[in-house]
Amino acid sequence: AQSHVCLFQDISAFSRLRLERDRLLQIGALHAVLPTLLHELRNPIAAIETTLELLVEEAEGSDKQFDLHALLGEVRRVKLSLQGVGVAADLRANGYAVIDEAIADVVRVMARRAEQYGISVVAQVEAMPLLPFEPGVMRAVVFNLVDNAVTASPKGSEVTVSARLCTADIFELVVADQGRGMSDEVKERATELFYSTKRKGSGIGLALVKRAVSNSGGTMRVESKLDAGTTIKITLPTTTIERPTGLYRRLEDLTTPQ
Template sequence: MRSLAARMFLAFAVALAAFGLAALFAVGRMHALGTDLRLLSEGYLPLTRIAAQIDVKDWVTARALEVKAMDPAARRVFLPVARAHFPAVVKEKLSEARAVLARARGFASGADARFFAEVSARVDALDARWTAYDQAAGALFAALERGDAGADDPALAERVEAVRRLEKGLSLDVKLLQAALDGQVADRVHAAERADRRSVLLVVLYSVLAAAVGLGAMLIGQRLLAPIRVLTDGVKAVARGDLSRKVEVRSKDELGLLAREFNAMAASLERQRAELLRAERLAAVGRISAQITHEIRNPLNAIGLNAELLAEELSGAAGSPEALALVQAIGREVDRLGGVTEEYLRFARLPRPAYAPEDLNEVLAALCEFVRPELAAARVALRLALAEDLPPVRADEGQLRAAFLNLLRNSREAMPGGGEVTVATRRAADGGAEAEVRDTGPGIPAEALPRIFDPFYSTKEKGTGLGLAFAQQVVQEHGGTIRCDSAPGAGTTFTVRLPRGEDRSGAAAGMEALEA
């Protein structure tokens, strides 16, 4: 059974995970965008600026052509100045480009790392070409200073042409580097714009999905907690006195268990209230019965005694047989009324039970042998089916015999034309003992079943309605239960369950404490 807390935690954990994944994706895309911006700001743009600053002009060839047209005195003055102005910025920019490349390759990856490696190779090649150009230019200026050749010397013209070719090669390399950097920067900018648009769209999409998951988790939470409202309504109904209210919660978590326990509690309270009302009615009936019986029994005894005396007088004298028969009928009715008053008194003043471990099989077997002749005279067959492994019960033998005697006589009276009564015992599921009194009579109508244990209620013409009420009272005093199963035409079965001798229920123990 998965607990409510676990399911609530799972629902909100899923929602939290959804928001966490959306946040991680957003953070990842922002990190990637930050890396792209860093590559642009710390890598591509500085390299593009450096490449633009490397401006290779015809420094040497232009100066050489000017020197060729000068006289020797002017040439000696001009050459030191020209050599002093020979640009050193290219070397500085190449060193700066290497530093930028070293930093950018530290955090670049993939295509960017490969491109920076290619740019680094281009810078190394450019540095080597510039070194060669620097050496050639230095040699040309040195030759011009020494005056090794005249202005029209073919060797000087050839040397100037060689330096010019180096200058053009350097210029071409620088332009190719600038073009490569410009193209890469444009591609990276477009890629960053596309990635930014895609990231915004995906972040919005994932955020909407995370919100949907969160909404689903909230709805699941509300659904899981919905039974609480049902339980609250049930508690309010029970507080108003509606003990028949049932809470319908079908979940298998703590709320379902609470609902089932609540229903059991309400049913128990309803049973206890019904038992309390019945006990109050029985107490009132007992008091009234005892008072009425006390007022009637003494006059009945006097009437019976006088009827016996009158019968003796009539039988001894020459009295008429009709008068003697009437007096004898009066005596019989007085005896019957005396028996009824004794039954009322026994019901109203049930003595305190004297509990002792008893073998239910022995009690029932002895009782059946006692009533067998009575049942046989009424053409009722008696059959015993006693279990062998029956546990002992803690009971008052006399009261228990009286209760089962009432059940047997009730079965006999239900079959005036004869039939069969079966007395069976078995071990109860809770470790106690159960006894059944089953007859083959006409059964009890369904509308009468709820009232058969009520005092003074009887379906028989001459019944007092106290036999089954007395049996129920005795069984409940012993901490047991009695149940009747019957249907018209299918007979009647009374099932009595008694607890084990050492596990007598708290009902009888509480009664003993009150009586003590």
């Protein structure tokens, strides 16, 4: 009779290590090229935006004004998108800014975009005093959240953006949609860098938003159920707390659990 020896080896640990290695290589590559890429894109886009603003003024009352306004809106959306990619910054600022207007600016741009898909974007932004936040980073945070909400929303639904001071020391931002929602498994991984359930999703935006909020001493809570929509609530202290070393954290830090 013939005898056989079967050897079994658990390769799950090796697979996990390989996946982790690949993810770190992706992060390293992104970290290396991102600053240069953003710089190269922002300059021409700023020039295009300025030119279109002048053309809109000159075309006032003409039949070209509507089309120029539409082009200007798209350029501003792209500009916000680039800010969103670079949102690993700290939301806090050394000075004070008009944050309610910064949020309203984003909502106006995104509302026009969402209309093309039959989706309403509604702002419930209270008038607030000057706050110690970077308006550019705040715009990027709101853009990322609203863009995700619109992408997940069906035609005829509504995305709401609310911002207020809960107390003199706490700022709150809430973005809610009536979309397909997330399973518990997806919700658990939603803020992981490069994780996305969308076919063309980058998996970057929400991870960067969470990092910016964490860097600022705030919290971000994701509430979602399948077929019941998603609500993301951010709270930020308006009081001065110790700032981290350097304005930007390494992209590698995005994988560190908070």
